[in-house]
Amino acid sequence: MNALHFKSVSQLGLKPAGLETYPLGEIIGPIKSVLTRIAPEIVYVPFRNDVHSDHQYVFDAVISASKTFRSPSVKQLLAYETPSETDFDLKPESGGFRPNYYNNITEHAEKKLKTCLLYESEFGQFPFPRRPEVLRALWQIRGAQAGCKAAEAFMLLKQING
Secondary structure (H helix, E strand, O other), rough: OOOOOOOOOOOOOOOOOOHOOOOOHHHHHHHHHHHHHHHOEEEEEOOOOOOOOOHEEEEEEEEHOOOOOOOOOOOOOEEEOOOOOOOHHOOOOOOOOOOOOEEEEEOOOHHHHHHOOOHHOOOOOOOOOOHHHHHHHHHHHHHHHHHHOOOHHHHHEEEEEE
């Protein structure tokens, strides 16, 4: 929270790596409450076909909670990729992560990496996909796709203009 200068953090009190043990409604409700309280215009959600089951449940709950009639403040919904989860989507029917929206992070990539490294338990030894050199390579690939040195890629799921 301090490193990213967040004004607040909302903790829902749900078990990590165990969201499948809850009825979906018990996940939707708390997320809807947070969306109502903070009224964000942009919401980032994990890619639906990540191999991490919690990412799938979070995606489904956020999509439900951010419907326009439930959360009218949400104007943009973006799915992000998670190294070690998104890239192991092997379901032939999913079509994979197909980015169509990019954020140029050229000026902030090293600071972003330093912040990521605060979460030591999320990084493993090579060839684990969450490694500094792998993140830099991914950002370079996404940057090449976007016409800059470093970028993050997303799938734009919803955009309301005006």
